[in-house]
Amino acid sequence: MLKVGLIGYGAIGKDLATYFDREHGLNAKITGILVRSPEKISIPPNERCVITNEEDTFFSLGLDVVVEAAGHQSVQQYGVMALAKGAHLVIVSVGALTDDELFSSLKEAAVASKKQLIIPSAAIAGLDRINAASNHTLEEVKLVSRKPPRAWYGTFVEEKVDLKTIKEPFCVFDGYARESAKLFPESVNVSAALSLAGMGFDQTKVQVFVDPTIEKNSHEVTAKGHFGEVSVKVQNTPLLDNPKSSYIVSMSIVKALKNLSAPVVIGV
Numbered sequence: 024m025l026k027v028g029l030i031g032y033g034a035i036g037k038d039l040a041t042y043f044d045r046e047h048g049l050n051a052k053i054t055g056i057l058v059r060s061p062e063k064i065s066i067p068p069n070e071r072c073v074i075t076n077e078e079d080t081f082f083s084l085g086l087d088v089v090v091e092a093a094g095h096q097s098v099q100q101y102g103v104m105a106l107a108k109g110a111h112l113v114i115v116s117v118g119a120l121t122d123d124e125l126f127s128s129l130k131e132a133a134v135a136s137k138k139q140l141i142i143p144s145a146a147i148a149g150l151d152r153i154n155a156a157s158n159h160t161l162e163e164v165k166l167v168s169r170k171p172p173r174a175w176y177g178t179f180v181e182e183k184v185d186l187k188t189i190k191e192p193f194c195v196f197d198g199y200a201r202e203s204a205k206l207f208p209e210s211v212n213v214s215a216a217l218s219l220a221g222m223g224f225d226q227t228k229v230q231v232f233v234d235p236t237i238e239k240n241s242h243e244v245t246a247k248g249h250f251g252e253v254s255v256k257v258q259n260t261p262l263l264d265n266p267k268s269s270y271i272v273s274m275s276i277v278k279a280l281k282n283l284s285a286p287v288v289i290g291v
C-alpha cells in the first residue's frame with residue numbers, strides 16, 4: 024500500500040481524502056498531512072494520519088508519494104525535499120514551474136532519487152494528445168479559460184471588473200502562459216500544465232475571461248501540428264469550498280496515484 028503525504032488540506036486536499044476508502048480501489052493511504060495550522064483540522068482523513076506543521080516530522084514518515092495541493096509557494100518550499108527524501112512528487116500548483124531554476128532543481132532531484140515529478144491533467148483535458156504530438160512539430164497551442172464572477176473574489180481581477188454587476192464576458196488576460204500562470208496563481212495553473220505538455224511557457228497562447236454567463240469553470244484547448252488538430256473544451260463543476268478550483272482535480276490526482284501501481288494504465 025502506497026504511503027501518501029499531502030501538502031495542504033484545503034478544498035482539493037479534503038476532496039482528495041474522500042477517495043481513500045475501499046470503495047474507490049485506491050491502494051494507498053494518507054500517512055501524513057503537512058498544514059500550516061494543525062489545530063484547525065478537526066476531522067482527519069483516518070485516525071492514524073499524522074497532521075503536522077513541521078516539515079521534519081512530515082518528511083520522516085517514509086512516504087512513497089507526496090501530493091501538493093497548497094499553492095505555488097509550497098512547491099518552492101517543499102518540492103525538492105519531497106523528491107530528495109525518495110518520494111514521487113505530484114503537483115497541481117504547476118504555475119510554480121515557470122520559475123526555470125526551480126523546475127531544473129526538481130528535475131535534478133527526481134533524477135538523483137530515481138523518482139518522478141508527476142503533473143496530472145487536473146482541471147484541463149487533452150494533455151495526453153498534445154504531449155504525444157510534441158514528439159513531432161506543433162504549430163500552435165491555445166487556451167481560453169473562463170470562470171464565473173464568484174471565482175475571482177480575492178484576486179486582482181476585483182480591481183478591473185465589478186464582479187457584482189458584470190453582465191458580459193470580460194477578457195482579463197490575453198498573452199502567453201508564462202505570464203498567465205504567474206498572474207493567476209490560484210486559477211490558471213492549467214496554462215502551465217498545457218505549456219509543459221506542448222510548446223512551452225513562451226509560445227502557449229492564453230486568454231482568460233470573467234464570464235457571468237456560465238456556472239462552471241471552462242477551459243478550451245486548441246492545437247495544431249503534424250498530428251492534425253485537436254479542440255477540446257471542459258466545463259468543470261467548481262468545488263463547493265473553493266469556486267476557483269474544480270472537483271475533477273482530485274479525481275485526476277487519484278488517477279495519477281492509481282497509475283503508480285496499476286497493471287494497466289489508460290490514457291497517458
Ligand SMILES: NC(=O)C1=CN([C@@H]2O[C@H](COP(=O)(O)OP(=O)(O)OC[C@H]3O[C@@H](n4cnc5c(N)ncnc54)[C@H](O)[C@@H]3O)[C@@H](O)[C@H]2O)C=CC1
Nearest residue numbers: 031033034035057058092093094115116145146212265268
Ligand atoms: N493544476 C490545476 O488544474 C489546478 C491547480 N490548483 C492549485 O491547487 C492549489 C490548491 O487549491 P485549493 O485546495 O482549491 O485551495 P485552498 O485555498 O482551498 O487550499 C489550499 C490550502 O493549502 C494551505 N497551505 C498554503 N500554503 C501552505 C504551506 N506552505 N504548507 C501547508 N499548507 C499550506 C492553505 O492553508 C489551504 O488550506 C491552488 O492554489 C492552485 O495552485 C487548483 C485548481 C486546479
Ligand SMILES: O=C([O-])CC(=O)C(=O)O
Nearest residue numbers: 146210211212213268269
Ligand atoms: O480548477 C480549475 O478550473 C483550474 C484552476 O483553478 C487552475 O488551473 O489553477
